[in-house]
Amino acid sequence: MKDRAIITVPSHPKYLSLVRDVTARMGDLFGMTESETEDVKLAVDEACSNVIKHAYRGDIGKKIVVKIRLAKKRFEVTIEDNGLKADEESIKGRNLEDVRPGGLGTHLIKKAFQVYAFDLRKKKGNRLKLIKYRSENGDKGINS
Amino acid sequence: METKVSTHRGVNVLSISGEIDMYSSPQLRDELMGLIHRKVPVLFVDFANVSYIDSSGIATFVEGLKGIISYGGTLKFIGISKKIMEIFTFTKLGKVFKIYESFDDALHSA
Numbered sequence: 001m002k003d004r005a006i007i008t009v010p011s012h013p014k015y016l017s018l019v020r021d022v023t024a025r026m027g028d029l030f031g032m033t034e035s036e037t038e039d040v041k042l043a044v045d046e047a048c049s050n051v052i053k054h055a056y057r058g059d060i061g062k063k064i065v066v067k068i069r070l071a072k073k074r075f076e077v078t079i080e081d082n083g084l085k086a087d088e089e090s091i092k093g094r095n096l097e098d099v100r101p102g103g104l105g106t107h108l109i110k111k112a113f114q115v116y117a118f119d120l121r122k123k124k125g126n127r128l129k130l131i132k133y134r135s136e137n138g139d140k141g142i143n144s
Numbered sequence: 145m146e147t148k149v150s151t152h153r154g155v156n157v158l159s160i161s162g163e164i165d166m167y168s169s170p171q172l173r174d175e176l177m178g179l180i181h182r183k184v185p186v187l188f189v190d191f192a193n194v195s196y197i198d199s200s201g202i203a204t205f206v207e208g209l210k211g212i213i214s215y216g217g218t219l220k221f222i223g224i225s226k227k228i229m230e231i232f233t234f235t236k237l238g239k240v241f242k243i244y245e246s247f248d249d250a251l252h253s254a
């Protein structure tokens with residue numbers, strides 16, 4: 001049995017707390033520090049929020065699949081939807097010096113994960129891959 | 145998330161508890177912008193019982209700040225936890241918002 005969790009939730013914002021809880025628990029199992037766990041929880045929340053806002057344009061009746069895999073040296077998250085293709089230009093985030101509402105989500109995702117990449121092989125919808133590599137100081141968990 | 149509006153020593157205080165995310169931020173926005181539309185001169189937001197905030201919550205406060213500044217009002221944050229302060233700092237909003245440790249500090253500041 002591989003160390004992984006897969007959850008499928010409706011594209012309704014009320015399920016984001018469930019995604020956060022699972023992500024945080026998996027972060028604990030990976031052995032992340034509290035700060036790292038907070039960062040990945042926020043990042044996965046932001047990525048799922050982007051799916052609701054951009055891929056599904058606020059349609060709450062669709063599906064989001066979140067897969068979290070704990071490997072020896074990395075914490076991998078894959079987020080899949082069947083919505084509109086991501087326009088990376090529109091979700092790349094604003095300049096942080098330009099203070100205005102919005103445009104922070106992608107910055108928060110990239111703060112937590114070293115890899116942020118859309119799998120272009122997926123024909124319909126999006127598959128976002130996020131990878132956080134095990135750090136020197138934290139991450140003394142399940143596979144170390 | 146729950147919100148409560150009160151008046152303490154003559155200041156309007158919006159106290160928030162729970163998690164601020166894409167689900168709850170519309171409710172927060174209604175409460176915050178309602179106060180701003182009433183042109184309250186000074187508004188304190190008490191974060192002492194906020195356990196989580198995402199970018200939609202931050203966006204709500206940026207919108208609120210712009211609204212309150214537009215008529216010369218003042219928005220001050222109190223009771224922010226270390227982990228939420230880290231998010232404000234990372235997003236470079238720690239210096240945009242007026243942030244104080246306590247109600248008294250905020251009350252006695254300029």
